Amino acid sequence: MLRDEELLLALLNSAPVIEGVPTDGLEGAAGRELARSWGGKGSADEVARLTRVRRALQTIVREDDGTAVGELAGVLDDAVRTPRITPSGVVWELHIPEDDRLVAGVVLAWSNVITEFPGRLRACANDECTQFLVDHSRPGTAKWCSMAVCGNRMKARTHARRAKS
Numbered sequence: 001m002l003r004d005e006e007l008l009l010a011l012l013n014s015a016p017v018i019e020g021v022p023t024d025g026l027e028g029a030a031g032r033e034l035a036r037s038w039g040g041k042g043s044a045d046e047v048a049r050l051t052r053v054r055r056a057l058q059t060i061v062r063e064d065d066g067t068a069v070g071e072l073a074g075v076l077d078d079a080v081r082t083p084r085i086t087p088s089g090v091v092w093e094l095h096i097p098e099d100d101r102l103v104a105g106v107v108l109a110w111s112n113v114i115t116e117f118p119g120r121l122r123a124c125a126n127d128e129c130t131q132f133l134v135d136h137s138r139p140g141t142a143k144w145c146s147m148a149v150c151g152n153r154m155k156a157r158t159h160a161r162r163a164k165s
């Protein structure tokens with residue numbers, strides 16, 4: 001089972017632009033395989049719902065105005081959390097229909113990440129990039145999905161612009 005942040009970023013970043021060409025990792029047989037690797041069933045219905053949730057979450061993170069939250073309506077309708085008392089305290093158990101487990105899990109993962117790291121989930125600052133990141137830097141100023149890819153590319157561009165002017 002993936003950790004919340006891994007699962008969330010895996011979904012958000014499953015449609016990268018490669019060499020200028022938009023791709024979609026959730027398409028076709030590879031998409032069903034990907035869903036299975038995240039702990040899902042890999043059904044066509046599950047992949048379709050993952051695609052819809054991905055679009056909604058990407059919009060929510062990018063626009064930051066909350067209107068896309070409506071697109072997530074229904075995803076958690078059948079989820080129930082019940083308390084169980086154990087010697088080490090109360091444990092909340094999540095009950096969810098097997099077919100909804102992955103799709104609901106992604107939305108819960110998103111919620112956990114933005115609660116645990118407020119303001120740290122963001123889109124890559126390279127506007128030709130479609131990736132997302134969770135900023136774990138101490139000052140909270142990380143801008144790139146990857147320093148190696150987007151960070152260096154954008155720095156090189158700034159240098160080139162400066163050299164020209």
Ligand SMILES: [Zn+2]
Binds near residue numbers: 124125131145146
């Ligand atoms: Zn990037």
